[in-house]
Amino acid sequence: AAMMQETQVLTPTDAGIATAAALLQAGALVAIPTETVYGLGADARNGTAVAQIYAAKGRPSFNPLIIHLASAEDARRYVQWSDTAEVLASAFWPGPLTLVLPLAQGHGLSSLVTAGLDTVAIRIPAHPAAQRVLARFGGPVAAPSANPSGRISPTTAAHVLAGLGGKIAAVLDDGPCSVGVESTIVGLAGPAPVLLRAGGLPQEAIEAALGAPLSADDGTAISAPGQLASHYAPQAMVRLNATAAQAGELLLGFGAMECDLNLSATADLVEAAANLFDHLHKLDATGQPIAVASIPDYGLGRAINDRLRRAAAPR
Numbered sequence: 001a002a003m004m005q006e007t008q009v010l011t012p013t014d015a016g017i018a019t020a021a022a023l024l025q026a027g028a029l030v031a032i033p034t035e036t037v038y039g040l041g042a043d044a045r046n047g048t049a050v051a052q053i054y055a056a057k058g059r060p061s062f063n064p065l066i067i068h069l070a071s072a073e074d075a076r077r078y079v080q081w082s083d084t085a086e087v088l089a090s091a092f093w094p095g096p097l098t099l100v101l102p103l104a105q106g107h108g109l110s111s112l113v114t115a116g117l118d119t120v121a122i123r124i125p126a127h128p129a130a131q132r133v134l135a136r137f138g139g140p141v142a143a144p145s146a147n148p149s150g151r152i153s154p155t156t157a158a159h160v161l162a163g164l165g166g167k168i169a170a171v172l173d174d175g176p177c178s179v180g181v182e183s184t185i186v187g188l189a190g191p192a193p194v195l196l197r198a199g200g201l202p203q204e205a206i207e208a209a210l211g212a213p214l215s216a217d218d219g220t221a222i223s224a225p226g227q228l229a230s231h232y233a234p235q236a237m238v239r240l241n242a243t244a245a246q247a248g249e250l251l252l253g254f255g256a257m258e259c260d261l262n263l264s265a266t267a268d269l270v271e272a273a274a275n276l277f278d279h280l281h282k283l284d285a286t287g288q289p290i291a292v293a294s295i296p297d298y299g300l301g302r303a304i305n306d307r308l309r310r311a312a313a314p315r
């Protein structure tokens with residue numbers, strides 16, 4: 001996963017667009033330009049591909065990611081649409097606005113994209129090259145900003161290469177981003193629309209379209225779900241650093257060991273990250289307490305441990 005590779009620089013010709021789409025289809029990471037910032041794209045249905053995003057960025061925790069689609073019509077198969085969503089989508093999509101909506105049944109997205117939430121963030125970028133890649137790929141692309149964690153967001157392909165060159169399959173170079181700050185995020189999963197992140201689309205424009213003020217982010221669950229201690233809270237008790245299951249427990253393993261479910265029998269942290277939320281959900285559904293093997297605390301292991309600590313935190 002974190003293996004060094006030659007990062008191809010693609011140009012927005014028909015061949016370049018086709019290569020970008022084919023790499024995404026194959027589960028590889030491709031940085032794509034949008035009007036806000038360059039995004040680090042992966043197939044949002046492919047848990048292993050999404051896990052590579054966290055590995056390449058060195059991101060220490062699993063924050064939920066925005067999925068990018070070619071058109072507003074495509075959004076409806078992933079989320080429960082609403083009248084307010086329709087108002088904002090027809091006013092501002094495609095463009096620098098992200099909407100958070102309740103997930104639809106059978107959405108097919110990796111649980112790493114939603115960080116185990118029952119909502120998902122959707123964006124329809126206006127950038128022509130992004131539009132062409134998304135249309136050609138034909139599926140949802142998860143994409144945070146294409147920079148190493150904690151560093152400045154990239155607005156040129158050179159920024160992307162400086163931060164992530166050698167760690168991603170390709171970058172599609174179409175010059176500088178026109179907006180240069182991330183999209184504005186509006187939450188539509190609660191009783192009233194909430195401004196979750198200020199960004200490239202001014203709040204005033206959104207309020208004018210709604211004919212009402214946006215609620216302020218009240219700092220609870222939805223704004224920064226990854227940061228809340230008990231955000232991912234299984235019903236069951238969770239015990240960390242287990243070497244064996246005690247009476248009544250189910251063991252979530254890592255590496256070669258006898259256990260009920262294994263995050264990665266070959267001790268591959270990328271595979272473990274891709275499996276984490278799904279395995280926890282499966283074990284939690286039994287109602288039995290869960291013991292979890294210790295996970296190495298480097299690379300994606302840091303993000304896995306961050307999430308496991310939250311799962312085990314007193315609540």
Ligand code: TXA
Pocket residue numbers: 034036037038039040063064065066098100114117119120121123143144145146181182183184185196197222223224225
């Ligand atoms: O402009 C942009 O939005 C760029 C380009 C590449 O599209 N993307 C971007 O992604 O900024 P990222 O990963 O930096 O922003 C994702 C943020 C999360 O940190 C979280 O605040 C919010 O979106 N978010 C995502 N899913 C959410 C959800 N289900 N509920 C609440 N907030 C969510």
Ligand code: MG
Pocket residue numbers: 144145153
């Ligand atoms: Mg970012």
